[in-house]
Amino acid sequence: MLRSLGRTIRAAVMAAALGGCVALAVGAPARADSDIAGKKVIFVPISMGISLTEGWVRRMRQHAEIYGYSLDIRDAAFNTGAMSELLAKAISEKPDVLVVHNPTVQLLARQIQQAESEGIKVLQINLQSNRPSSAFVGANWKRIGREVAEDIVKECGEGSGKSGKVAIIPGQLTAADSVIMNEASFAVFDAHPEIEVVSNQASDWEPEKARQITATVLQQHPDLCAIFGHWDVHTMGAGNAVKDAGKQDDVLVYATGGGESVACEAIENAVLDRVWSYDADGQGRDAGTMIDILLQGGAAADGSMLEIESPMKIIKAGDGFDRRQCWSM
Amino acid sequence: MAIGFATKDRGGRRRNLLELVVMAVTAALFVLFAIGIEGFATPGNLGVVLSNSASLVILSCGMAVVIVSRGLELALIAEMVAGATTFSILINAGVGGPEALLLAVGAMALVGCANAWLIAYVEIPAMLATLASAMFVTGLVRYAVLGGEFLLLLPKSNPAVVLLSGDILPGVPAPVALMVAALVATGFLLRYSAAGRTIYAMGDNFQAARLGGLPVRTTTIVVYVFAALMALFAGLVTAAASGTVDFRTVTNGSLLFEVILVVVLGGIPLRGGRGGVRNIIVGVALIAVLRNGMTLMNVTTQMQDVIKGFVLIIAIVLDNYLNPRDTETDTAGDL
Numbered sequence: 001m002l003r004s005l006g007r008t009i010r011a012a013v014m015a016a017a018l019g020g021c022v023a024l025a026v027g028a029p030a031r032a033d034s035d036i037a038g039k040k041v042i043f044v045p046i047s048m049g050i051s052l053t054e055g056w057v058r059r060m061r062q063h064a065e066i067y068g069y070s071l072d073i074r075d076a077a078f079n080t081g082a083m084s085e086l087l088a089k090a091i092s093e094k095p096d097v098l099v100v101h102n103p104t105v106q107l108l109a110r111q112i113q114q115a116e117s118e119g120i121k122v123l124q125i126n127l128q129s130n131r132p133s134s135a136f137v138g139a140n141w142k143r144i145g146r147e148v149a150e151d152i153v154k155e156c157g158e159g160s161g162k163s164g165k166v167a168i169i170p171g172q173l174t175a176a177d178s179v180i181m182n183e184a185s186f187a188v189f190d191a192h193p194e195i196e197v198v199s200n201q202a203s204d205w206e207p208e209k210a211r212q213i214t215a216t217v218l219q220q221h222p223d224l225c226a227i228f229g230h231w232d233v234h235t236m237g238a239g240n241a242v243k244d245a246g247k248q249d250d251v252l253v254y255a256t257g258g259g260e261s262v263a264c265e266a267i268e269n270a271v272l273d274r275v276w277s278y279d280a281d282g283q284g285r286d287a288g289t290m291i292d293i294l295l296q297g298g299a300a301a302d303g304s305m306l307e308i309e310s311p312m313k314i315i316k317a318g319d320g321f322d323r324r325q326c327w328s329m
Numbered sequence: 330m331a332i333g334f335a336t337k338d339r340g341g342r343r344r345n346l347l348e349l350v351v352m353a354v355t356a357a358l359f360v361l362f363a364i365g366i367e368g369f370a371t372p373g374n375l376g377v378v379l380s381n382s383a384s385l386v387i388l389s390c391g392m393a394v395v396i397v398s399r400g401l402e403l404a405l406i407a408e409m410v411a412g413a414t415t416f417s418i419l420i421n422a423g424v425g426g427p428e429a430l431l432l433a434v435g436a437m438a439l440v441g442c443a444n445a446w447l448i449a450y451v452e453i454p455a456m457l458a459t460l461a462s463a464m465f466v467t468g469l470v471r472y473a474v475l476g477g478e479f480l481l482l483l484p485k486s487n488p489a490v491v492l493l494s495g496d497i498l499p500g501v502p503a504p505v506a507l508m509v510a511a512l513v514a515t516g517f518l519l520r521y522s523a524a525g526r527t528i529y530a531m532g533d534n535f536q537a538a539r540l541g542g543l544p545v546r547t548t549t550i551v552v553y554v555f556a557a558l559m560a561l562f563a564g565l566v567t568a569a570a571s572g573t574v575d576f577r578t579v580t581n582g583s584l585l586f587e588v589i590l591v592v593v594l595g596g597i598p599l600r601g602g603r604g605g606v607r608n609i610i611v612g613v614a615l616i617a618v619l620r621n622g623m624t625l626m627n628v629t630t631q632m633q634d635v636i637k638g639f640v641l642i643i644a645i646v647l648d649n650y651l652n653p654r655d656t657e658t659d660t661a662g663d664l
Contacts (some may be wrong), residue, residue, distance in 0.1 A: 049479040202630040207573040212381045216624045219377050220368035237571040
């Protein structure tokens, strides 16, 4: 996909160069093809008020200001019902680009298809629906799931002297990240029979629920080796349960997240051990760039979805830890 | 007083029947889980059941008092989170634990007073008044205090947080101690105070209590301030344990559902006038055992909600059958 994006960008540059030559020949402005000022972009996030989305919007706004297009935020405030309504309203306003943050793989699929069929380019950010659209910017959940599982196998599997017991705490079982990460990590665990997943219960993204689940699981499995939380925020509740049980040296707490400074603080406080960060700050810039490209008419040559995979930062407690790996608002 | 006693005598036997059914189901589940689930019947796990139930019990104490008075407190979870936010903001700003607690108590008492004023003086139905209050409090605290943030992190190193999440005495965690204190306070309020007798009278027949000259308006203030304070303490327990104050607890809605579930299952009818501390314990016992067993069995969160919802429907149907409405109880303000 990166290759296809590269092709698109090359094609766009060639077209712009060609257009420029033609324009110069007739004396018109050279930026005719890339003039996107005044266009309209609407972003419908699952919720504002969390570092992930605030970080994205900060960078997207910078791009909007540079190019002079408008960026409207329609905050669904963790209300999926409201989110569908906000998206319906956004589609009716016919923006040039619609940025969507999918809470589950199915919830907004039909509306994404509707928007695309009405000529609105849809950029899905970080969480994909099962309906492809013009573009996707976000983490490679498959890779994160696989890499975390491989690390767990290394730490808890054969030859480690540990029990091999793992507890997984997804946000919601139907959320795109949880679906893909579970699939990828179970594929790794299945090849290692010494690894036993003793619990796989969703926390609804809430730290307190994650804490209660962890406190209970730790009683049943005092020899638990690792916890894999699918989001750093709720996994902090699990990490606190481990700490309260005095097991922070025995149980490894893994999480994924946007890599804001709070994650590094949690590592410093021994609440989390290892965070696979998809760097929300960088994602915001990637999203801004992708919006610029979409507004300029960029599309994959074969009509497939343009994709930008977020580079990962793996932040681990220990000697190599550096809090500058995290970003802050 | 005669009204309250008459209802209790007349309805006592039937009320006990619902309690007995729930207690029998809890005992059966306990035995079943003890046999079937490894690690269930261990002192460590039972300690976790107790600790994990602390905030639910404290919230249920507040809700029970409101429901006994024939009210409903839908702002309970909003107050819980708002109270914890007030406390946490002050703690993070360097204010000492006792001062922060006093200020949070003051703020929540104010919210309770506002709710009671809407219900008792403006005479808005409790359900609507507290629903509006929940939205107002959540919105105000989220935007005016947290600047739009959903989460507030609480440093676990802070002495006030350590005190609230650690052991208050050897082997007695602070959440469990607060839970016992809440039960004792509720028992005292309902059974041994003048306000308590008025609460039962209001729940049994509000108009009769009012016409009989009982101070129904001031008692309503006592009821809603008590509920708001219980919510605050539940919020402190949760925030200290998880190290976060999370506004999604309000928007998610499942905790409010669990609190109502506990009260109804325990045998406190939604039309009020009956019930006490024993009912809260009975209700929480079933939910806590069910929740712990399901977590140990690795039942998904969604399936847990389905099972809890099913249990609530059965309890409400059973409650309706065992405590049928009559011309006296089926009056305005009833749910």
